[in-house]
Amino acid sequence: MTKTWFITGTSSGFGRIMTEKLLNRGDRVAATLRKVEALDDLKAQYGHQLWTASLDVTDTQAVHQAVDRAFADLGRIDVVVSNAAYALFGAGEEVTDEQIRHQIATNLIGSIAVIRAVLPHLRAQGGGRILQVSSEGGQIAYPNFSLYHATKWGIEGFIEAVAQEVAPFGIEFTIAEPGPASTGFRGGLVSPPPMAVYDDTPAGHVRAAVSSGAFVLTGDPVKMVQAMIDSTERSPAPQRLALGVSTYASIRKALLSRLAVLEAQKDIAFSTDVDA
Template sequence: MTKTWFITGTSSGFGRIMTEKLLVRGDRVAATLRKVGVLDELKARYPDQLWIAALDVTDTDAVHAVMDRAFAELGRIDTIVSNAAYALFGAGEEVTSEQIRHQIDTNLIGSIEVIRAALPHLRAQGGGRILQVSSEGGQIAYPNFSLYHASKWGIEGFIEAVAQEVAPFAIEFTLVEPGPARTEFAGGLVSPPPMAAYDNTPAAHIRKALLTGGFAIKGDPEKMVQAMIDSTERTPAPFRLALGSSSYTSIRAALLDRLAVLEASRDVTLATDIDA
């Protein structure tokens, strides 16, 4: 059965791959991106299936206006894919305040507003799916990606709560957590000048590995996107979908370590309740 999708960040990477796959199989796609001309070729090939709108997710008014227009013109939209994001690459002390604000405005607040804009429409139509493209970095952390992690951990916390709030309306969420994949993502990193004080620190080691190709990138973006699409056919929706061996290994290790830390302080933790 033909479905309709709303996807942010469709100019490249996961968003572009997903748009192409969905059009090939006959679905309709409301594709949003900052520079609409990037999709001219696809529009020419799929004029009746592809709906395009310019959108910068940091413009909250525009997010709500575009979402309203998409539902008004397309009718039912089955799946919302909140995908637009980028990574601020630098130690927490190195990045500027302006860069911090833009990272949070894009990855966290932008994603929140896309979801908030969609919820009234999904409630009105009796339900739907929301895929939030997070990252393995929503549950683990690498040095030199501190602000990127802040945005991804933040959106995961938001969805943990909102998913419970809207479950009575048959609205389901999937947090997609890809590991490093061979997309244009690395080329979109925003990086401030490094500080000499961080030479020979973990932050510098990660920077060097990424710039010299020593950072392992195993994820196949085509397979990852197909897994995202396939997840929408599963009922109930998988709440989290880790993609790639790096994601599985890293998240599992982080969760086990977090549990061990919790258990190590169990006696102190339980002793801080009010006395009976």
Template sequence: MTKTWMITGASSGFGRIMTENLLARGDRVAATVRKPEALDELKARHGENLWIATLDVTNDEAVRQVVGTAFEAMGRIDIVVSNAGYGLFGAAEEVSDEQIRHQIDTNLIGSIQVIRAALPHMRAQRGGRILQVSSEGGQIAYPNFSLYHATKWGIEGFIEAVSQEVAPFGIDFIIAEPGPARTDFGRGLVAPKPMEAYEATPAGEIRRAIAEGTFEAKGDPVKMVQAMIDVAGQNLAPKRLALGAGSYTAIRKALVERLANLDAFKDVTISMDVDA
């Protein structure tokens, strides 16, 4: 059955692959990009099945306007894919105040505002699904990506709460958590000038690994996108979808360690209530 999708950040990476695949199978897509000419070829090929708008997700008013116009133009949008984002690569002490704010404004507040803008329209149409492209970095963390992780852990916490708020309206969520994949994400990394003090630390080690190519991205982005599409089309979809063998291993290890830590201090934890 043909579906209508809205995808932010559709000009490259996961967003571009998803837009191409959905159009190829006959679905309709409302795509947002920073530069509208990025999708000229697809527009020429697919015509009215592709609606394009320019959007910077850090502009709150523009987000509301573009999302509203997309719902009006498409009539109904079944699945909104919140995908726009980038990575800030540097130790917490190295990054600038401006870089921190832009990372949070884009990945966290931008995603929140896209979701908030979609909710009234989905309530009006009595249902819908939102697929948030997060990362394995929403449940684990690498040194040198502290601000990126702050946004991914943050958006996942937001969705945990808002999904409960809107479930009575037939709106649900999927959080996709891909591990390192062979997209152009690495070329989009923003990196401050490194501090010599971190050269012999885990931050320096991961910096060298990425520079030397030993931090290997094994994930196949085409397979990952197809999995997102397939799961988004299911009646009962999982809240979280980890993507990639490395993602599964890393997230499982982190969860087991977290649970072990919780259990190790169980007596302390449960003794904190007011005495009967």
């Protein structure tokens, strides 16, 4: 049975690949992106099967307008994919205040705005699925990606809470956590001027690895997108979807490490309640 999808950030990367796959199998797609002409080739090929709108997710009013128009024009939307994002690449001290604000406005506030805008429509139609494209960086952290991680960890916490709030309305969430993949990752990084003091530090080492190509992108974006699409057929919706061998290994290592730290501090935790 064909479905109707609403996807943000469809000009390239995961969003573009997903749009192509869904259209090819016969689904309808409401695709948003900052420059709609980037999808002119797909519009010419698929016609009314593809609905497009210009959207910058940092404009919360525009997000609501685009979502309202998509539901009005297309009726029921089965799956909403919050995908628009980018990575701010630099040590926490290097990045500028303006860059920090834009990173948070795009990845965190923008994703929150999309989710908040679609919830009334999904409630009204009796349910639906929301797929948030996060990253392995929503559960682990690399030096030089501190602000990117702040947004990904933030959106995952938001979704964990909201998923509980709207479950009674038949609305389900999945957080997709792909690892490094060839989606234009390096070209999409926004970087401040580097500070030499960080050259021989973990932040500098990651910076050198990315610039030299030593930061290996092992994930296949086409396979990752297919796994995201397939996840929408699973019931109940998987809360998280780790994508990639390195992603699985890195997240598992991080979770085990955090659990070990928690267990080591059990006595301290238990000692801080009010006395009986």
